[in-house]
């Protein structure tokens with residue numbers, strides 16, 4: 001992985017994913033490893049994302065590295081009309097590694113091609129957010145003891161949610177069964193179902209959020225957003241259908257864990273928070289260890 | 303001279319592009335930049351064809367096309383065939399194949415793609431040749447035939 005950019009989850013092989021998962025566990029057990037001492041990481045947020053930025057910057061600080069950069073494009077030279085190429089060329093002269101968030105899709109792939117140092121994609125529009133996927137995988141591994149042969153339920157917006165698409169692609173390396181629960185308007189796109197068919201991976205689609213979740217090992221919840229619906233009446237009809245309540249967890253498996261990329265709106269009722277199967281806050285914390293692992297691996301320090 | 307040959311006269315040296323779908327003739331002319339060169343060009347359209355309902359044909363004197371130019375035609379006229387003419391004889395026939403990769407020809411359909419905002423050579427992998435589908439190397443979105451715009 002040394003010197004390699006991470007733009008899309010498919011840039012990493014199954015072995016490389018497992019190596020990141022293993023390293024993340026190592027950093028969680030021993031967080032104080034000053035491996036980035038003397039290294040400079042550029043954190044370029046062309047659009048604000050406080051959650052992702054803080055996770056990365058915490059990871060960099062835990063590794064004793066230095067951070068330079070900006071937190072939104074209004075404080076960067078792009079407001080003066082500088083091209084992305086010129087910004088990346090300039091920054092790659094200063095930094096050992098670039099972490100980039102950008103509203104345009106494909107920007108991270110392009111940056112990785114013009115940069116002299118590796119680029120980690122911290123989200124490029126609606127396209128990819130691979131460090132989220134790797135932290136999801138680490139969370140699944142940590143709670144299940146394996147990534148193999150799991151029954152994964154994806155709930156909510158399966159049409160536009162990039163996190164569920166990347167998770168689906170990555171988990172497909174580990175012989176899963178998928179269950180998709182979504183309103184008709186937000187079903188899993190055909191291209192992903194064709195991909196699963198081509199791999200011989202079983203999946204089931206449901207429009208109702210019922211006791212079928214008793215089979216689940218992982219329940220991955222997502223937001224159903226109002227702006228995804230052309231007809232506001234349709235949104236009103238479904239917005240309370242895909243809400244997880246504590247009472248629904250009575251007959252679920254002991255090893256079930258509930259994941260959510262956060263922030264949530266109302267799709268997980270707060271009465272679930274105290275249930276030991278709720279894992280979304282720990283999941284966010286896992287992001288720091290996973291990002292430490294990714295940066296250390298890409299810089300060849302581990 | 304046979305009746306057939308009267309339709310579009312023969313050339314001494316150059317390229318004949320045959321079996322162009324008639325409805326795409328003017329697009330082929332524009333993609334190949336034939337409206338901007340000074341070579342002698344004749345074309346015929348709405349000709350009867352066994353393979354196509356109506357075909358068009360273009361004859362360009364003293365012009366031989368590079369492969370990447372031919373690839374550009376393949377995207378809108380996959381049935382087109384090239385005859386390379388030297389001294390009134392066909393010395394080579396070429397079919398136009400849709401390439402596996404399309405570089406610098408097509409505009410990405412996704413308005414939020416970086417290639418539509420910065421000066422970047424577009425790159426697509428061809429994921430389907432039957433119902434043409436191009437996957438953008440950058441934003442990973444699919445541009446299909448109905449949304450195809452040639453740069």
Ligand SMILES: [Zn+2]
Pocket residue numbers: 106410411412415416417438439440441442443
């Ligand atoms: Zn694109």
